Amino acid sequence: MRATAALTADQLEEHLEHLLDAALNPRMTVTAAAAALAGCCRSDQDQVLHWVGIMARTNPQSAWHFARQAAGALPLLGRDGLGRWALKALDHFDRQGLRAALAVLENAPGEALLLADDPRAARLEDVRGILDTFLCALSGRRLELASASRPCSDTRTLYLPPRLDLLPTRADNELLYRALAAFLWAQTRCGTLSPELAPWLESHPEPDVLARRYFTLEAQRLQALLQRLLPGLLRRLTPFFPMSSPPHWAMELTRPDADARLSRTLAWGRSHWEPPPLPFWQGDWDWRAAATVMQRELAREQRLLRQIVAELFTARGETPVRLDGAPRLTAQRTEHPEGWSVTLTLDGRPMIPPEG
Amino acid sequence: MKALTSKPEEHFILTEPFFQPLGAEIPLFEAACANRLPVLLKGPTGCGKTRFVEHMAWRLRRPLITVSCHDDMTAADLVGRFLIIGGETVWVDGPLARAVRAGALCYLDEVVEARKDTTVVIHPLADNRRELPMEKRGELLTAPPEFVLILSYNPGYQSILKDLKPSTRQRFVALEFDYPPPELEQRILEHETGVEAELARRLVRFAGMTRNLKGSGLDEGAGTRLLVHAGKLMVAGLEPVIACRSAVTLALTDDPEMIAAIEELAGSVF
Numbered sequence: 216m217r218a219t220a221a222l223t224a225d226q227l228e229e230h231l232e233h234l235l236d237a238a239l240n241p242r243m244t245v246t247a248a249a250a251a252l253a254g255c256c257r258s259d260q261d262q263v264l265h266w267v268g269i270m271a272r273t274n275p276q277s278a279w280h281f282a283r284q285a286a287g288a289l290p291l292l293g294r295d296g297l298g299r300w301a302l303k304a305l306d307h308f309d310r311q312g313l314r315a316a317l318a319v320l321e322n323a324p325g326e327a328l329l330l331a332d333d334p335r336a337a338r339l340e341d342v343r344g345i346l347d348t349f350l351c352a353l354s355g356r357r358l359e360l361a362s363a364s365r366p367c368s369d370t371r372t373l374y375l376p377p378r379l380d381l382l383p384t385r386a387d388n389e390l391l392y393r394a395l396a397a398f399l400w401a402q403t404r405c406g407t408l409s410p411e412l413a414p415w416l417e418s419h420p421e422p423d424v425l426a427r428r429y430f431t432l433e434a435q436r437l438q439a440l441l442q443r444l445l446p447g448l449l450r451r452l453t454p455f456f457p458m459s460s461p462p463h464w465a466m467e468l469t470r471p472d473a474d475a476r477l478s479r480t481l482a483w484g485r486s487h488w489e490p491p492p493l494p495f496w497q498g499d500w501d502w503r504a505a506a507t508v509m510q511r512e513l514a515r516e517q518r519l520l521r522q523i524v525a526e527l528f529t530a531r532g533e534t535p536v537r538l539d540g541a542p543r544l545t546a547q548r549t550e551h552p553e554g555w556s557v558t559l560t561l562d563g564r565p566m567i568p569p570e571g
Numbered sequence: 572m573k574a575l576t577s578k579p580e581e582h583f584i585l586t587e588p589f590f591q592p593l594g595a596e597i598p599l600f601e602a603a604c605a606n607r608l609p610v611l612l613k614g615p616t617g618c619g620k621t622r623f624v625e626h627m628a629w630r631l632r633r634p635l636i637t638v639s640c641h642d643d644m645t646a647a648d649l650v651g652r653f654l655i656i657g658g659e660t661v662w663v664d665g666p667l668a669r670a671v672r673a674g675a676l677c678y679l680d681e682v683v684e685a686r687k688d689t690t691v692v693i694h695p696l697a698d699n700r701r702e703l704p705m706e707k708r709g710e711l712l713t714a715p716p717e718f719v720l721i722l723s724y725n726p727g728y729q730s731i732l733k734d735l736k737p738s739t740r741q742r743f744v745a746l747e748f749d750y751p752p753p754e755l756e757q758r759i760l761e762h763e764t765g766v767e768a769e770l771a772r773r774l775v776r777f778a779g780m781t782r783n784l785k786g787s788g789l790d791e792g793a794g795t796r797l798l799v800h801a802g803k804l805m806v807a808g809l810e811p812v813i814a815c816r817s818a819v820t821l822a823l824t825d826d827p828e829m830i831a832a833i834e835e836l837a838g839s840v841f
Contacts, residue, residue: 348832349839351787352780393835444776447812448839 224253238275251286266301288323336380337388366498368399406475413506428482431490435461439469582634590626612723614748617794634675640685674717697742764802811841
């Protein structure tokens, strides 16, 4: 017959020492954890020891932190929540390492808030793996996903809310996550957030007013684009968010060849137009953050180009290109009867462009 | 002692296999055959390598013997072996010996999967000797001019241990295959399955998305062959998402999260 009496602090300490042997040292002991857990019922104690064992097999240090926090977390999280909390920490350890796992383990109250959601809610942490793959399939490269209250993109990272409960079921809210991710991906991929956007907006006396007109028009263009690219996704979304049409003077935005320049032209010219609010699935925008990221990326790529060009010179046994400014790189386009060609010259000498 | 050999007429392809060339692969292959050069086909799985060989066998009116190589395949499996049949010792030609005798095209599919001892019989056939040593019979077969040796392999997912050695690959004229461009792949699907143009277009788009996942959870994206399967299931009346799950998704991966993600892609595209 299974014993139901709670374990004493000494018994718990013995169990924990056995499980966490690899992590223990004079500064990291299990005495405090065992003392705290001694006040729990046997079922809770068993549950904690079960998860400590699982975590210790992946990372004993995380498991030690878990054990230390477990007694305090149990009233907040409950027994089921405790397991989800441990799994989340393990998942963070696998993806981002120890520091990320410890951040989860130090935040039991925050986890409790997330777990307190009703069953309709979808959580970013639960759908992150599928969204990662979904976005990679769309774009051919990994895009970073991060949690933020306001869904938007800075061209490098897609920010999505930590949980969504707008729609009636969890499956619907997971669908909303995918729709948001697809829309923000399209903003990044299809020219909405381009390097020329910030200078153009800042040339207007009221950049944010112009930005609102521009992003609303762009939402129409991207919606039409997604209807062509991912019709199934938008069809499933339509019962919750009926698809809108652009104003009659902006119908061209739905054409396959429309691009962001058309939205800029229309937004600039329609100064009296009051754009409607965007539906939630079309996210929000932060063009200043996007401009900062793009500038940083541009500078990084310029540095990389200079470095590659300098290596090319060195490989040819010549004086490296000036590093105090941009290399003297010119491109000469030549028209032929059968088309055109481009000749690249570096400091007046023809060159083969570096790979990548 | 008897010797069993097959009838070459059993290996002729009588109706034209559908094949859409992407470049100069047909004249290249014809020139290689005319010059008695062996051919190496490189490319991802399901992109049309086998179909190309079948098409060329039909085009050149030569018998085709195809061998799907596997990791237990030895040189003896290719050359032949003695068997006891009815109390009598009988020599039975292997597929490579049959192909040499018949002046056929011999296609060794996914050759790097075969055991390393197969190079002992491949090398002398693939250089200017064009000979097949049959040690057990003490016989040296010389290939007739019509014989062509064709190997295929997929550089994408072969391991270092199973890579094709330079001494082997440098005996061959290499033809590189890849997935067809979207418009052509759509036409292939329409022709092969009878699926309507819009569904074919979406299938190709879906395949492109799975190909983006190569190296990010998938060893390979969906090849044209899988799309043909999916198209046929759709024409048979199955919902596109269900057809894609069975014909594509489950063929690509066993990982539950990857399956869920690819299913979401299918649900979004169809």
